[in-house]
Amino acid sequence: MSFNLTALLRENIRNLVPYSSARDEFKGEASVFLDANENAFGSPLPHDYNRYPDPLQHQVKHKLSSIKGVPAENMFLGNGSDEAIDILYRAFCTPKIDNVILVPPTYGMYEVSANINDVEVRKVNLTADYQLDLDGIAEALDTHTKLIFVCSPNNPTGNSINPLDIETLLVNFKGIVVVDEAYINYSKQKSFTYSLPEFPNLVVLQTLSKAWGLAALRLGLAFASKEIIEVFNKIKPPYNINQATQDLVLEALNNYEVVNEWIRETIKERETLVSQLDALQQVEKITPSDANFILVKLQDPRSLYDFLVDKGIIVRDRSKVALCDGCLRITVGTKLENERLINEIQEFYK
Numbered sequence: 387m388s389f390n391l392t393a394l395l396r397e398n399i400r401n402l403v404p405y406s407s408a409r410d411e412f413k414g415e416a417s418v419f420l421d422a423n424e425n426a427f428g429s430p431l432p433h434d435y436n437r438y439p440d441p442l443q444h445q446v447k448h449k450l451s452s453i454k455g456v457p458a459e460n461m462f463l464g465n466g467s468d469e470a471i472d473i474l475y476r477a478f479c480t481p482k483i484d485n486v487i488l489v490p491p492t493y494g495m496y497e498v499s500a501n502i503n504d505v506e507v508r509k510v511n512l513t514a515d516y517q518l519d520l521d522g523i524a525e526a527l528d529t530h531t532k533l534i535f536v537c538s539p540n541n542p543t544g545n546s547i548n549p550l551d552i553e554t555l556l557v558n559f560k561g562i563v564v565v566d567e568a569y570i571n572y573s574k575q576k577s578f579t580y581s582l583p584e585f586p587n588l589v590v591l592q593t594l595s596k597a598w599g600l601a602a603l604r605l606g607l608a609f610a611s612k613e614i615i616e617v618f619n620k621i622k623p624p625y626n627i628n629q630a631t632q633d634l635v636l637e638a639l640n641n642y643e644v645v646n647e648w649i650r651e652t653i654k655e656r657e658t659l660v661s662q663l664d665a666l667q668q669v670e671k672i673t674p675s676d677a678n679f680i681l682v683k684l685q686d687p688r689s690l691y692d693f694l695v696d697k698g699i700i701v702r703d704r705s706k707v708a709l710c711d712g713c714l715r716i717t718v719g720t721k722l723e724n725e726r727l728i729n730e731i732q733e734f735y736k
C-alpha cells in the first residue's frame with residue numbers, strides 16, 4: 387500500500403524545528419543542575435516538584451508497554467485523549483483546505499477539535515444498527531480527507547464497530563484511520579494495537595480515564611508507527627504530562643488486579659441493568675453494549691431525565707442526537723447506584 391506520511395503532513399509541521407528544552411540538550415550524569423532556571427532550594431510541598439518532569443515519560447511508557455504489549459517507541463502520552471485528538475488535527479489538517487470524516491452518532495470532541503482547528507467536517511452517519519456505512523464514506527472522501535475517526539466501542543451507542551469494516555478503511559484509505567478505544571477494557575473485541583505492525587496509517591487512542599479510574603489525572607494514550615509518534619512528540623508542549631501525574635500513574639499501574647475486578651463487576655452490573663430495563667414495557671430498545679454504559683430508547687426520555695434529576699440521579703440525554711431519537715445514555719454505577727436508578731425509573735413509569 388502506498389502510504390506516504392511525509393506527504394500527508396501539513397507543510398509547517400513537515401518543516402517544524404521543535405523546541406529544545408534544557409532536558410533535551412543535556413542527557414548525561416550530573417549533580418548540579420543550573421540549566422533550567424528551576425528553584426534549586428526545593429518546592430513548598432512534601433514531594434520535590436521543583437524540577438521539570440521527563441518530557442518523554444520514559445518510566446510510565448516502560449510500564450504501560452509491559453501492560454499493553456506495545457513498544458514504548460509506538461506510544462504517545464497526552465494530557466487526556468483530547469490532547470492526542472488535537473495533535474492529530476494540527477499534524478495533518480491544513481485549516482480551510484483539508485477535511486475529516488466523522489461517523490455520527492459518536493464522541494463530540496472530534497467535531498469540537500475540528501472546529502477549533504478550522505477544519506471541515508464531513509459527516510457520514512452510521513447505519514441503523516450503528517455500523518460503518520462504507521459506501522457513504524467512500525463517496526464523502528476526496529484527496530483532502532486526512533483523518534477518519536472511528537470510536538469502538540462507540541460512544542454514545544456502546545456497541546463495537548465491526549473490525550473487518552475498520553480493516554477495509556485501513557487498507558483502502560490513504561489518510562489516517564483513528565480508532566478510539568476509550569472503552570476497550572470492557573469489550574470482547576481485540577484491541578487494534580495488535581494490528582499496528584500491519585497498518586502504517588493506523589492511530590489507536592486509549593485513556594486511563596474510564597476503566598482505570600484515573601479521569602482526574604488526565605492521561606490519554608496514542609499508539610501508532612514510530613514515525614507518527616515522532617511527529618506527535620515534535621508538536622506536543624515539551625512537558626505535557628506533569629510530574630504528579632507521572633508518579634501517581636506509575637503507582638496506579640501496579641494495581642491492575644483491582645481494576646480487572648471492577649471491569650468484571652461493571653460488566654455483570656451492566657447485564658443486570660439491561661435485563662431489568664428490558665422488563666419494562668416503556669423501554670423500546672437497548673443497544674447491545676461492549677462498554678460501561680448503555681444507550682436506552684424509551685418513552686418520554688426528557689420527562690424521565692428531569693424526574694431523575696429531581697431525585698439526584700444524572701444520566702445523559704442523547705434524545706436529540708442523530709440516530710439516538712428517544713434515547714438516554716446511562717453509565718453503569720455501583721450495585722447500589724444501579725438499584726436506586728431502577729427503582730426511580732419504575733416509579734416514574736408507574
Ligand SMILES: *Cc1c(COP(=O)(O)O)cnc(C)c1O
Nearest residue numbers: 466467468493541568593595606
Ligand atoms: C471518555 C472518552 C475519552 C477520554 O478522554 P480523556 O481526555 O482521555 O479523558 C476519549 N474518547 C471517548 C470516545 C470517550 O468517551
